[in-house]
Amino acid sequence: MNQTFATLFQLIGELAVLTALVVLVVALVLLALTLASIRSGRLYFPSLLRPGLTALEGVMRALFKAVGLEDQEMLGFFVKLGNTMNAQAFAEIPVGERTIFLPQCLRNARCPADLTPEGLRCKRCGRCTVGEAIDTLEGLGYRVFIVPGSSFIKRMVKKYRPHALIGVGCLAEVKEGLEMADRLGLIGMGVVSLKEGCVETLVDWNTLYEVALLGLPPSAVPEDLHLPAEE
Ligand code: SF4
Structure with missing residues (x-):
């Protein structure tokens, strides 16, 4: 034994x-x-x-x-890897089945947006370029949300059942978001903000547009597509 x-x-x-x-x-x-x-x-x-x-x-x-x-370099690599792997599948999903989640920290510090069950509702006050960007993205056919808190994305995914999403945020948020999209069976693409922090962060809107336009036929892109000025 x-x-x-x-x-x-x-x-x-x-x-x-x-x-x-x-x-x-x-x-x-x-x-x-x-x-x-x-x-x-x-x-x-x-x-x-x-x-x-x-x-x-x-x-x-x-x-x-x-x-x-560095941790930042590694996170950046994770995000780039995820985006590269998902780009083709993302491009094949109709825009009506895609959703964009913007972080609330992109807003102006004196933002008057209302908090609603569908996230922060931008009033197009002109204090920041978020409202302009939302108009453009919605014009392309996207459903766009300004995320007020961490459980919000899952709630909206459950409600609207998109097949793909674009998440904007800092490196760690985007990496987590891409992993969450994977777990939920969604095709996720990430756009990393230019400036980290909790207030008045920045994103390169043109980078977001590049991702948002993936797979869209030229005929679906309005001639007067107006790219918001970078802040
Ligand atoms: S444009 Fe929209 S998001 Fe920006 S500060 Fe005004 S209400 Fe807030």
Whole structure:
């Protein structure tokens, strides 16, 4: 009996060492691919990188830290990877089935928007460019929300059942949003704000438009499409 247990424990030990070795080798390959992708600005083997980085996120974070990769750089890479992987599928979804979530911090600090069950309702007061951008995006056929709190997105997804979404926010928010979209079975695209913080943040509206226009035929884009001036 003792011999049986000893053999069993030895087997478990060997399996654990083998698993750790496999994880280490995979993690090193992912690290090399990530660093090469960041340096060259091109994504190498994105279909391997994405599930790998997600499955081994804890190990990869430690490895990235060990080689001096900043958290921001890593988050930016995650977002770029997600966007690249999702772009084609996103482009194939009709605009009426896409939704855009804007963070409330893009608004002017003296924003008079009303808080409603459908998020903050912009009054087009002209103090910031959010109202202008919403008009343009709604003109393209998008449903656009200004997000007042963390549980809001899930509630609107449940209510309106979009098939794709664009999330705007800081790096960490966008990364989490893309992961949430994945979990909900939606195609998510992220646009990272230019300035982080809680008040009067900035987004490059043209970057948001580039994503929003993916897959739209030229005939669906109004000739007078007016890009809001950057703040
Ligand atoms: S334009 Fe809209 S979002 Fe911007 S400050 Fe006015 S009401 Fe608020």
